[in-house]
Amino acid sequence: MQHPDSELWFEGWYRFAKQVGSPNFGQRPANTKIQLVVIHSISLPPNEFGTGHIEEFFTNRLNHDLHPYFEGLRGVKVSSHFLIKRNSDLIQFVSCSDRAWHAGESSYKGRDNCNDFSIGIELEGAEFGGTFEQGQYETLSALCASLLMEYPIEHFAGHEHIARGRKKDPGDQFNWLKFQKSLGLQSSYFPDQVRN
Ligand SMILES: [Zn+2]
Known part of the structure; x- marks a missing residue:
């Protein structure tokens, strides 16, 4: 898609992200406000970075024979709107206008089906005990500041919270x-248990 240079967002696509289109998305329910x-975090295989397999997984191009862990991912069709890699590269798979398949069965603040009204951002990282790169925080903060300008975002939460x-x-x-401070937001934007 040709992105007009003058606009930060075009039909839900972010100008500073590399577009890698995924077929794994659907329409949001009519008149849905994007509020979350x-x-x-994800790594494929677990705890290995920079393999390119996340992009393959989200676009249904993963070779499941390459690693025993991938066997369990056969037939799984998922996506996120964004991926921030270890080297801070930002990839967008699904337009924010559309509903990406990142949350699964979920609920936040009494509202079910978070995919309907959320934007999903994956950080390349280990799920257990893994830290994240400073550059990933910076890219995440810049992206979220831009999302706050474009959409009526009211909350930020982890997959673990929903x-x-x-x-x-x-x-x-x-x-x-650190994430909250980088955005200059009040703690009310974040899950209760991560407030200071
Ligand atoms: Zn997740």
Whole structure:
């Protein structure tokens, strides 16, 4: 898609992201306000970075024979709107106008089906005990500042906060306070348990 240079956003696509279109998306319900940003972490295989397999997975091009872990991903069709790699590269798979398949069964602040009204951002990282790169925080902050200008975002939460007991990402090494400070937002934007 040709992106007009003058606009930061064009039909839900962010100008500073590399576009890698995924077929894994659907329409949001009519008149849905995008009010939530969901932070995730992923690495494929687990704890290995820079393999390119996340992009393959989100676009249904993963070779499942390459690694035993990939066997369990056969037939799984998922996506996020964005991926921030270890080297800070930013990739966009799905237009923010559309509903990406990142949250699964989920609920936040009494509202189910978070995919309907959220934007999903994956950080390349280990789900358990893995830290994130400074550059990833910077790219995340710039992206989220831009999302706040474009959409009526009211909350930021981790996958672990909207799918309790089922998901643990981005994990306890994600520094929510650092993220909050970088955006200059009040703590009310964030899950209760990460408030200072
Ligand atoms: Zn997740």
